[in-house]
Amino acid sequence: MKERIEYLIKRIRLRGMDKITYDEIATWPLEQVKELEKHGYIRQIEDADGITCGQCDEPCYKTVEVRKNLKTGELIGTFFCEDEEYGGPVTVELKRLHLWEINIDKLKESPYWQEKIEDQYISFNEAKRIVGFEDKSYFTRLANKDIIKDNGKKGQERKLLLSSVLLYKNQRENEERIKRADELHEEENAIPDRH
Numbered sequence: 293m294k295e296r297i298e299y300l301i302k303r304i305r306l307r308g309m310d311k312i313t314y315d316e317i318a319t320w321p322l323e324q325v326k327e328l329e330k331h332g333y334i335r336q337i338e339d340a341d342g343i344t345c346g347q348c349d350e351p352c353y354k355t356v357e358v359r360k361n362l363k364t365g366e367l368i369g370t371f372f373c374e375d376e377e378y379g380g381p382v383t384v385e386l387k388r389l390h391l392w393e394i395n396i397d398k399l400k401e402s403p404y405w406q407e408k409i410e411d412q413y414i415s416f417n418e419a420k421r422i423v424g425f426e427d428k429s430y431f432t433r434l435a436n437k438d439i440i441k442d443n444g445k446k447g448q449e450r451k452l453l454l455s456s457v458l459l460y461k462n463q464r465e466n467e468e469r470i471k472r473a474d475e476l477h478e479e480e481n482a483i484p485d486r487h
């Protein structure tokens with residue numbers, strides 16, 4: 293259980309997302325999911341209306357249409373992936389739409405909340421999710437310029453230092469905040485004087 297709770301804590305802290313999809317915990321033993329539910333760490337909520345397309349390289353979100361398989365009478369989900377190479381109609385099991393909400397307050401009560409999060413190397417895809425970029429190659433440029441630290445490896449083996457990615461994200465957000473504040477300031481100054 294500890295391992296799973298730590299995962300949930302890490303996820304909340306680093307990504308700030310409080311929903312987990314079926315795909316994310318598909319490899320977890322069912323009894324562990326039940327256990328987490330029983331203790332109130334997660335709660336199953338209404339199904340999602342779509343999933344992340346696993347068909348192609350792009351992690352794009354696809355709305356899933358629920359249809360009846362006329363041969364078996366079973367309900368199935370379908371969507372269409374537009375990828376030129378790997379795309380086409382895709383059929384998925386409806387359980388993949390299942391969604392859980394993480395109970396942050398409950399996690400804060402757990403003994404693991406206070407523990408330090410160890411630094412680690414993460415994949416470009418994970419970095420992309422954290423920072424919210426569309427383009428993976430942007431990280432290659434950042435790593436090449438040493439703005440984000442990597443593990444010194446090449447190709448698929450190349451990974452990025454989590455703390456470095458988070459620091460970059462933080463800086464970027466601050467820059468945006470400053471820019472917005474400046475714009476607001478300009479707008480305020482642009483209001484004509486009525487006197």
Ligand SMILES: [Zn+2]
Pocket residue numbers: 345346347348349350352373374375379
């Ligand atoms: Zn796709």
